[in-house]
Amino acid sequence: MKKAIRNILAILLGLVIGSVVNMGLIMTGADLIPPPEGADVTSMEGLRASMHLFEAKNFVFPFLAHALGTFVGALITALIAASFKMRFAFGIGAAFMLGGIINSFLLPAPSWFIVLDLVAAYIPMAWLGGKLAMEIPRKKINLTRKKP
Template sequence: MKKAIRNVLAIILGLVLGSVVNMGLIMTGGDVVSPPQGADITTMEGLKASMHLFEAKNFIFPFLAHALGTFVGAVITALIAANYKMRYAFGIGATFMLGGIINSFLFPAPSWFIVLDLMAAYIPMAWFGGKLALALHQKSTNTNL
């Protein structure tokens, strides 16, 4: 039973901390890369209406938010999980990818961004995060001998 509780806690923490990273980057992205002149990004309706004004540079932070949020969530989950670390890391990636798919229907983003985002920001980042966690776990078990 202890393993099951630890795995559930790993998933919850991975989703929460990955989401915090995601939202933090989304919130600060507009300060680093200014939105287009005349774009109202304060409301969902305004964002949808002004999406056609966005340039490629305006999609850097959304991509980073999705990729790094997934990466952090996968690392945290795989570090904490009692077993099946890569499976749980991929589960985090799949969960964030589901959010990305839903967002692709909600926001009229360019097709190139949707394809790039769905292909590169979720499952590959979950894989990298899981592999990093496994390497860190392996290193910590080797040094504790």
């Protein structure tokens, strides 16, 4: 497979799998730590209107979703990429961070959460995912036949 195609596939898979992890944790979090009484979390408007009801515990899973989604996305990307593994891992972190910045304008979350989320959930997790991928030993398989 050509390097460019492999790198594009790595980025796409990193974004998709990271997003699936993110959404899975958001959905699981709502079951484990239910939203406050009277909060409508079924729409963006309802969430925006009821954000003032949320306590610190309600922000645990959104933070974990952002951090682990970015980590897994960066790890997958760096594992698959043919070259520039750390750059692509940071690219995944930047893409997820852009989503976090947009979200911080759309939802009136507390300032402490926005700062924590933007500082700790994206670029550090992308670095960690990229570094871990670089440390995993890769076994090269030789598919060429040796002549007797």
